[in-house]
Amino acid sequence: MTTTHTTSATQLPSVVQERQRRAKLRRNMFYLVLLAMGLVAPFVAYPVFLMKILCFALFACAFNLLLGYAGLLSFGHAAFLATGGYVTGYLLASYPGLTPELGILAGTLMATLLGVLFGVLSIRRQGIYFAMVTLALAQLMFFVFVQSSFTGGEDGLHGVPRGHLFGVIDLSSNLAMYYFVFAVFVFGFAVIQRTVHSPFGQVLKAIRENEPRAVSLGYNVDAYKLLAFVLSAALAGLAGSTKTVVFQLASLTDAHWHMSGEVILMTLLGG
Structure with missing residues (x-):
């Protein structure tokens, strides 16, 4: 027996x-x-339409990392999308010799820094209080974008050049631009998958399911949530930066609160 x-x-x-x-x-x-x-x-299919889908899919995946795995509902993710887009658009329009990958990198880094700031100010709040703090901070950024000269105010930034990738590949071709956007999406999605299937991702799931128990096991839950928030912000900024290069435009639409609501719906409908 x-x-x-x-x-x-x-x-x-x-x-x-x-x-x-x-x-x-x-x-x-x-x-x-x-x-x-x-x-x-x-x-x-129409390449420009496909590129739009890929940019918003990356944005939704970035948000899902925060909501689906860390259990944090943010009403302010539009701020990261817009920050990446505005910084990339401004740099590429102001410095013609700048290649698009450097502009996108700069926009992503700025969104990451903004994510650190937002995270430090909001991560100790829970539930609806966390969501309201992120919404307030995002609205603050919206008014900054409206009033700032470098964003073009209500007119936004138009005619952002696509340029040459690495100074070699002409992105004015929609086909070349599509494969670049597709590569960016695959990279972002791979980062998310690697994160959620790592020990770090397992801890995030534990925090989402039972935060008090995760604390009792000795995990610094605030640090884990902050890292997840910053990574999500960085990928949202990457989506915004790429979108600006695709459409050669950065506007207030991406910074508005309804964009934060739309990405919540994208995530819920997409699972």
Whole structure:
């Protein structure tokens, strides 16, 4: 009898591991199919429309990292999307010799810094209080964008040049621009997947499910939530920066509070 129980106990972990391996294999196959579809998509659909989808998909994935895995509802993510877009648009329009990847990098870094500031001010709040603080901070940024000269005020920034990627590849072609945007999306999505399937991601899930228990286990939950918030802000900024290069435009639409509401709906509908 004891031998039977021992055998069952030793077999159970192997069964679980086998199921996890098969699930991972199915997930990877699904991603490969999506990758193949993405590579051929511009030949069967309008590339500009596809690029818009990819930019907002990255924005939604960035938000889902915060809501779906850390359990934090932010009403201010439009601020990061707009910050990335405005910084990239301003730099590319003001410095013609600047290549687009450097402009996008600068916009992403600025959104990351803003994420650190927002996170420090809001991360100790919970529930609706956290959401309201992020909304207030985002509205503050909206008024900054309205009043600032470098953003073009209510007119925004127009005619942002796409330029040459690495100084070589001309992005004025929609096909070349599409594959660049697709590469940016794949990079951002890979970062998110690596994060959520890492030990860091497991801790985030534990905090989402039972924060007091995570605290009792010795985790610094505020530090974990802050890191998740900053990473989400950085990826949202990356989406905004890329979107500005695609449409050669940065406007107040991306900074408005309704954009924060739209990304919540995107995330909820997309799962």
